[in-house]
Amino acid sequence: MKLATLAEVNAERAARRPIIVITDTASGEQRAVKAADFAGDPLHAELDKHLRMGKSGMIEVDGKKLFLNVYAPTAKLVIIGAVHISQALAPLARSLGYDVTVVDPRTAFASPERFPDVNVVAEWPDVALPPLKVDHYTAFVAVTHDPKVDDPALLHAFERDCFYIGALGSRKTHAKRGDRLKAQGISDAQFARIHAPIGLNIGAVSPSEIAVAIMAEITATLRLPKERAA
Amino acid sequence: MLDRDEDILKAAEDWQKAGHGVALATVVETWGSAPRPAGSNLVINDDGTFLGSVSGGCVEGAVVTEALDVISSGTPKMLEFGVADETAWNVGLSCGGTIRVFVEKVG
CATH class of the missing domain: 3.40.50.720 (NAD(P)-binding Rossmann-like Domain)
Structure with missing residues (x-):
């Protein structure tokens, strides 16, 4: 994980705003999406669902296995x-x-x-x-x-x-x-x-x-x- | 999962900024009665200090060893532990579950 990504995750967590980190576990390629940016994301349906359930997990998109790690504040x-x-x-x-x-x-x-x-x-x-x-x-x-x-x-x-x-x-x-x-x-x-x-x-x-x-x-x-x- | 963990990700950021080599281990898949859910994190720095948990104590030792490797190589690794795996049994995932742990370098 890039330091900038980690810092962004920590900033959102500190502000009690949800963020999801998407990792391609084969290539290590990674990005973080803030809840406010879900709507414009190609994976928005999956992001919405995982955040709603507060559940991290693997999904498969175009033959790629992606891990969605959900960081949601404690309600x-x-x-x-x-x-x-x-x-x-x-x-x-x-x-x-x-x-x-x-x-x-x-x-x-x-x-x-x-x-x-x-x-x-x-x-x-x-x-x-x-x-x-x-x-x-x-x-x-x-x-x-x-x-x-x-x-x-x-x-x-x-x-x-x-x-x-x-x-x-x-x-x-x-x-x-x-x-x-x-x-x-x-x-x-x-x-x-x-x-x-x-x-x-x-x-x-x-x-x-x-x-x-x-x-x-x-x-x-x-x-x-x-x-x-x- | 709900964000109730001690702030281990903040520790990882601080370690990295202080000049440590840091790795982040994350449970990405679980089968059976795995002790910690997907998304659980363990952070490790280059002097072997670690915080958090991926298995409630069963396989942390093995993950830390692999993490030190990842810190020096920079290449992420996928680890799998389960009762069918002789090594995993030796390090003690005795609860009957299987977990897959992704280990990556920070920075």
Whole structure:
């Protein structure tokens, strides 16, 4: 690998942007393609697929065996609301490989005792969120039921273009949320990105089942081709 | 794979910039119950220091030896380890899998 290629891979990794290194294992010929350049690449379908699956592997193109090494950032999950659902959601997400942070300004809720081994921030979203460096590789879930907490957090999630944004609440609650967020400049298209009611419809009843529904929906958004994602 | 490894690629870059000969070994194919998935990296420098893992410890010794060779020759190599291979058995890939490891020089 050329030093310049290695330096480019490291720079993209440090910036939490995906990059794929393509190596012809017979000749040693090699190139790196940043996610932003996939669309114009002759191998774009293969690159898209491997990045979506987060999986490195061999492909064969015109009789050549090429190895695609996928460097994708670790996905984060930010949970707004240290509620009962979050207590089930945080460990589940961690077992799926996410870096999890729970944010809730209510110190009685956001306590380490309720969330062992989870990064818990007992601050309002305007203080808690900027240091978390929320980015595209972040799933963002608002479950406090309290507009004072959820709304500013959701505005931050839109600004950072999170790959998944979900919010707890019935259709009626969600419609009211729409009125409030649009009054703050969120477009219809942005608002339509919020998954609400949150989670795949699996008939979830308990907090743990709702956590499963949420992680299933996040997984589908991460792994399925865009047109098929829930 | 998700990028949860310690930052071994950064170490490889730093070693190279500090004037070391450096090789990068990557698992490119696996069959059976291979301990580390395709894409896993091991980086090696010319004094034999290595970081990362291609097999969870089974064949690293053999990969490091080959990597030193690649550092001096500059020519990449494809290595294969599996239980059917007497040498591989000796170095200990006993989990029943087979892996193919691509070793290349950095720089």
